[in-house]
Amino acid sequence: MGTAEKHLVYCWIERDGAVLFLRRTEGTFHGGRWELPGGTVEPGEPMETAAVREVAEETGLTIRITGERSRHSWMDVTGRDLRVHARIYVAADGAGEVVLNPGEHQEYAWLTPAKAAGLDLLPHVRETLTP
Incomplete structure (x- = not known):
């Protein structure tokens, strides 16, 4: 049997030059580290639909993928x-x-990518600071 695959989707949401970052709740997987809003794609779910759903669940925001x-x-x-x-x-x-959903995140911040670079970011988030 081959390697299993897992798909995650995240959103880069910008307001006035700042991007929304979320800090994972202590005691959860990657607790205390910072990431973008997002999560796991459910089986059969379109990627963009999953991204919109995850952002709504984690932040309460209604977004549109651009x-x-x-x-x-x-x-x-x-x-x-x-x-x-x-x-x-x-x-x-x-x-x-x-x-925020306190089961997943304990803090949020609107930061410029340069400021966010100083946080304890998950690696794939750090890689996307400079496109």
């Missing part, structure tokens, strides 16, 4: 025979208030 920023792939960090694929989409948002 393009693709980057793609990344890596082997599972826990050692499973699993290849992870991530797509980062560019999204326009409806300018609502961010409401």
